[in-house]
Amino acid sequence: MWGDGGHWDMEDIRRWRTWRDGGYKEVEDTGRRWRISRDGGSRGQPGKGRGGPGAVEATPGVTAASPQVQKVMPNDSFYFSIVRDPATLAESAFAYYRAVAPAFRRAPSLASFVASPGRFYQPGLRGNHYARNLLWFDFGLPPVAPGDRRAVAEAVAEVERAFAMVLLAEHFDESLVLLREALCWPEEAVASFPHNGRPRGAVPRLSPGQLARLRAWNALDWALYGHLNRSFWRRAAAFGSARMAAEVARLRRRREALARRCFRGGGPLPGPAIADGRLRPFQPARGGAAILGYALKAGLEAGEREACARMATPELHSVPQFPRLSYGFCPPPI
Numbered sequence: 001m002w003g004d005g006g007h008w009d010m011e012d013i014r015r016w017r018t019w020r021d022g023g024y025k026e027v028e029d030t031g032r033r034w035r036i037s038r039d040g041g042s043r044g045q046p047g048k049g050r051g052g053p054g055a056v057e058a059t060p061g062v063t064a065a066s067p068q069v070q071k072v073m074p075n076d077s078f079y080f081s082i083v084r085d086p087a088t089l090a091e092s093a094f095a096y097y098r099a100v101a102p103a104f105r106r107a108p109s110l111a112s113f114v115a116s117p118g119r120f121y122q123p124g125l126r127g128n129h130y131a132r133n134l135l136w137f138d139f140g141l142p143p144v145a146p147g148d149r150r151a152v153a154e155a156v157a158e159v160e161r162a163f164a165m166v167l168l169a170e171h172f173d174e175s176l177v178l179l180r181e182a183l184c185w186p187e188e189a190v191a192s193f194p195h196n197g198r199p200r201g202a203v204p205r206l207s208p209g210q211l212a213r214l215r216a217w218n219a220l221d222w223a224l225y226g227h228l229n230r231s232f233w234r235r236a237a238a239f240g241s242a243r244m245a246a247e248v249a250r251l252r253r254r255r256e257a258l259a260r261r262c263f264r265g266g267g268p269l270p271g272p273a274i275a276d277g278r279l280r281p282f283q284p285a286r287g288g289a290a291i292l293g294y295a296l297k298a299g300l301e302a303g304e305r306e307a308c309a310r311m312a313t314p315e316l317h318s319v320p321q322f323p324r325l326s327y328g329f330c331p332p333p334i
């Protein structure tokens, strides 16, 4: 994603900064931990992305939903987030957060964790939020029993109310097309590259049975994801399938051309092969697969180099630049 990414754990950060009225304001974390992630939570006044100069926020976790955030964000802020199938999210988290989640660490392998996660999981242990219902956690939703259908439905409705749009990681390009449309962004605004990926071959293939087990283990996330997935496809249908296909194809062509122009090797490289520390993605502990990033081609002229570097920069280094990039472009309504 364009510099987003939750592989960066920000548990120790108690404040985050947001841009408004030409200056930075610090927003106090309400006390619980949060992380920049592929999903997140925020209340505020969603759905008014059109027509105003309001900020655009791809939110981090729950604390973005706090009244403190609402105080400093413009009323017409456009809040969006992104979710992923909880089964593949769980596999990714197992690979990435093994060192910090006791439930993952205690399991001798992914297969044994998937076979009986309850054997290794103890609720409340520091780091175990990575091991169960991570989307739910990141959205800051209250802990409810998965069988409590009413409570689950209320929590899901709250997310739907808070976010003008929730994207799907599995359909990242379609998501970018819809986001661009909602915000009247120019095409170049969504020219971006996947970050924090793993080399092909390093991602284990889960069997249908394993996928089902992980979805059952993450039942709250599965309920949330199912709902948001349906909303996403309703929006995509309204956009039009032929139009979507054409825009996605154009986005991919643009990305390929940019990759050839900007990056050494024309694509992602394992982090350790990237000499520039500002472009090297964080590498998780405990011998996981190398996380991929991008190295710039030699000989780029200054302007191009800066543009390429922006797209190559992992979230760890690019988050501080977010505020100045956060603007919508829709003309005001007449």
Ligand SMILES: Nc1ncnc2c1ncn2[C@@H]1O[C@H](COP(=O)(O)OS(=O)(=O)O)[C@@H](OP(=O)(O)O)[C@H]1O
Residues within 6 Å of the ligand: 001, 004, 005, 006, 007, 008, 037, 038, 088, 092, 093, 096, 169, 170, 172, 193, 194, 195, 196, 197, 198, 203
């Ligand atoms: N553009 C795009 N399209 C599809 N998939 C993408 C994209 N960008 C990132 N990714 C995948 O997201 C995973 C990394 O996510 P994050 O950077 O958010 O990190 S985290 O897992 O939340 O910590 C990581 O998934 P895994 O490889 O399964 O771990 C990335 O491959």
